[in-house]
Amino acid sequence: xxxxxxxxxxxxxxxxxxxxxxxxxxxxxxxxxxxxxxxxxxxxxxxxxxxxxxxxxxxxxxxxxxxxxxxxxxxxxxxxxxxxxxxxxxxxxxxxxxxxxxxxxxxxxxxxxxxxxxxxxxxxxxxxxxxxxxxxxxxxxxxxxxxxxxxxxxxxxxxxxxxxxxxxxxxxxxxxxxxxxxxxxxxxxxxxxxxxxxxx
Amino acid sequence: xxxxxxxxxxxxxxxxxxxxxxxxxxxxxxxxxxxxxxxxxxxxxxxxxxxxxxxxxxxxxxxxxxxxxxxxxxxxxxxxxxxxxxxxxxxxxxxxxxxxxxxxxxxxxxxxxxxxxxxxxxxxxxxxxxxxxxxxxxxxxxxxxxxxxxxxxxxxxxxxxxxxxxxxxxxxxxxxxxxxxxxxxxxxxxxxxxxxxxxx
DNA sequence: TCCATACTAGACTATTCAGTCAACAAAATG
DNA sequence: CATTTTGTTGACTGAATAGTCTAGTATGGA
Numbered sequence: 415x416x417x418x419x420x421x422x423x424x425x426x427x428x429x430x431x432x433x434x435x436x437x438x439x440x441x442x443x444x445x446x447x448x449x450x451x452x453x454x455x456x457x458x459x460x461x462x463x464x465x466x467x468x469x470x471x472x473x474x475x476x477x478x479x480x481x482x483x484x485x486x487x488x489x490x491x492x493x494x495x496x497x498x499x500x501x502x503x504x505x506x507x508x509x510x511x512x513x514x515x516x517x518x519x520x521x522x523x524x525x526x527x528x529x530x531x532x533x534x535x536x537x538x539x540x541x542x543x544x545x546x547x548x549x550x551x552x553x554x555x556x557x558x559x560x561x562x563x564x565x566x567x568x569x570x571x572x573x574x575x576x577x578x579x580x581x582x583x584x585x586x587x588x589x590x591x592x593x594x595x596x597x598x599x600x601x602x603x604x605x606x607x608x609x610x611x612x613x614x
Numbered sequence: 615x616x617x618x619x620x621x622x623x624x625x626x627x628x629x630x631x632x633x634x635x636x637x638x639x640x641x642x643x644x645x646x647x648x649x650x651x652x653x654x655x656x657x658x659x660x661x662x663x664x665x666x667x668x669x670x671x672x673x674x675x676x677x678x679x680x681x682x683x684x685x686x687x688x689x690x691x692x693x694x695x696x697x698x699x700x701x702x703x704x705x706x707x708x709x710x711x712x713x714x715x716x717x718x719x720x721x722x723x724x725x726x727x728x729x730x731x732x733x734x735x736x737x738x739x740x741x742x743x744x745x746x747x748x749x750x751x752x753x754x755x756x757x758x759x760x761x762x763x764x765x766x767x768x769x770x771x772x773x774x775x776x777x778x779x780x781x782x783x784x785x786x787x788x789x790x791x792x793x794x795x796x797x798x799x800x801x802x803x804x805x806x807x808x809x810x811x812x813x814x
Numbered sequence: 815t816c817c818a819t820a821c822t823a824g825a826c827t828a829t830t831c832a833g834t835c836a837a838c839a840a841a842a843t844g
Numbered sequence: 845c846a847t848t849t850t851g852t853t854g855a856c857t858g859a860a861t862a863g864t865c866t867a868g869t870a871t872g873g874a
Contacts, residue, residue: 416850417840437729439639443832453853458833460851517732527790528728529637532717542790575787576780576803583783587775590727590742603776607806616820617870643862653823658863660821 422460424450429471434522435515438468438529438537469540472523476544487551493559494610497577500551501601504581509594520589524582549578556608565608577604622660624650629671634722635715638668638729638737669740672723676744687751693758694765694810697777700751701801704785709794720789724782749778756808765808777804 428450432441443464447457461467486499511519519525527541552574559565567573580603588596628650632641643664647657661667686699711719719725727741752774759765767773780803788796 415842415848417842417852419851421851436733437639439637439729440733442830444830454833455835455853456851462833464832515732519732520728524786524790525728528720528725528786529639531789531792532715532719533636533640538790538792545787545790572799575799576806579783579787579799579803580776580780581783582786583779583781586724586728586782586786587745587779589731590724590738590745592731592738599772599775599779603779603807606776606809607803609806615818615872617822618872619821621821642860644860654863655824655865656822662863664862 419456421450421452421456423474425452425457425460425467426471426474428452429467430475430522433468433471433526434511434519435517438526465534465537468526468537472526472540472544475522476547483548483551487555489554489558493555493562494564496555497552497559497604497608498601500555501597501604504585504600505594505597508585508588508597512594518589518592518594521582521585524586545578545582549574552577559608559610565610567608573608576607580604580607619656621650621652621656625652625657625660625667626671626674628652629667630675630722633668633671633726634711634719635717638726665734665737668726668737672726672740672744675722676747683748683751687755689754689758693755693762696755697752697759697804697808698801700755701797701804704781704800705794705797708785708788708797712794718789718792718794721782721785724786745778745782749774752777759808759810765810767808773808776807780804780807 425446429441429446432445432449443454443457446464446467447454457467461470482503486503487496491499508518508520511517523541523544526537527545531538531541549571553571556565556567556573556577557570560567560570581600584597584600584603588594625646629641629646632645632649643654643657646664646667647654657667661670682703686703687696691699708718708720711717723741723744726737727745731738731741749771753771756765756767756773756777757770760767760770781800784797784800784803788794
């Protein structure tokens with residue numbers, strides 16, 4: 415009942431884009447409004463604060479990415495190939511962002527987590543939760559690879575955490591060097607970490 | 615000739631502390647001035663801008679940390695023990711920060727790199743450079759360990775990058791979870807990455 | 815001693831910030 | 845068509861922002 419609008423969605427998109435390509439602290443509510451073509455009154459009609467918009471924007475981004483991740487990590491795909499495709503997908507999406515914004519933008523959840531972990535506990539927790547959701551994909555692929563005999567790790571969840579950690583580190587290094595090429599090291603490092611054969 | 619002062623040093627210290635424990639964007643010049651007990655006029659007498667202060671503060675921090683790193687990575691110490699001591703030192707310093715500020719604060723260079731890489735190229739380059747300086751310690755330890763036969767890696771600089779990357783990722787995860795305990799995984803992960811035996 | 819130099823003080827500007835508010839407009843539903 | 849709900853508008857507030865400027869103060873060296 416009442417008027418309908420897609421302003422909420424436009425705000426979510428604008429916020430994600432702006433914050434991802436610069437930082438949470440450097441993006442103002444006015445910036446987000448003008449990028450979304452929405453007036454301030456409407457902003458505060460939909461979201462009580464900038465932080466609440468950010469939380470919603472990250473959740474929406476996850477929901478948007480889920481189908482792709484579900485496909486990459488489908489049990490229909492051999493486990494080692496899941497990992498390989500995932501490494502490639504990370505490179506590709508960073509490449510797209512690089513072409514769009516002229517910079518390597520990194521992982522949105524990690525960026526905001528690193529920036530605000532000590533300042534806003536709700537955002538810190540959201541970042542933690544979203545990163546953990548990603549780990550579940552890795553865990554299942556690593557467990558399947560183990561069962562298949564492709565790798566041997568002592569502790570599957572620990573191996574997943576190590577791989578996830580390495581990814582974050584490398585994506586981050588790629589951002590600091592503003593060079594997507596760095597991400598070529600992703601797959602070999604992951605394989606090394608899992609004790610799998612590293613192809614030359 | 616002329617008046618003397620330690621205001622410059624106080625500003626460097628205050629800036630590092632404040633930015634490290636929160637973020638670059640959330641710390642104002644006024645905040646830094648009042649923490650340092652320095653008036654604005656003096657601030658701009660010593661530094662042309664907030665960004666310039668930050669650059670100087672990070673350089674000063676590196677110089678301050680150097681003696682410790684030189685000791686840890688001394689060629690007098692067996693190479694694998696250098697790596698072990700380094701992992702321990704990372705944990706200890708994060709623990710100190712946690713007790714001081716109530717939060718895991720992460721790596722200062724990585725924090726500011728992640729926050730500003732897409733916005734301020736001078737700061738991005740500084741972050742990159744400081745992180746690279748750290749890699750030189752890892753490289754020499756890994757090369758020595760290789761010569762000694764403790765490990766076998768195909769490419770020493772690549773292995774150093776992988777270890778450095780993992781460190782950043784883990785310290786970052788520790789920050790997002792606000793839990794220093796996460797850093798217990800550092801040494802085993804490093805050893806795994808270098809193909810060394812992981813003690814139970 | 816005295817002066818050039820290095821530092822300090824703090825008021826000031828102009829801008830930007832997050833968030834508020836009250837009047838208004840559209841549209842879904844009865 | 846009327847009512848109620850939902851969304852829109854943009855001016856407004858008060859606080860905070862980076863950086864400027866001018867008048868002053870301490871001090872090392874000649």
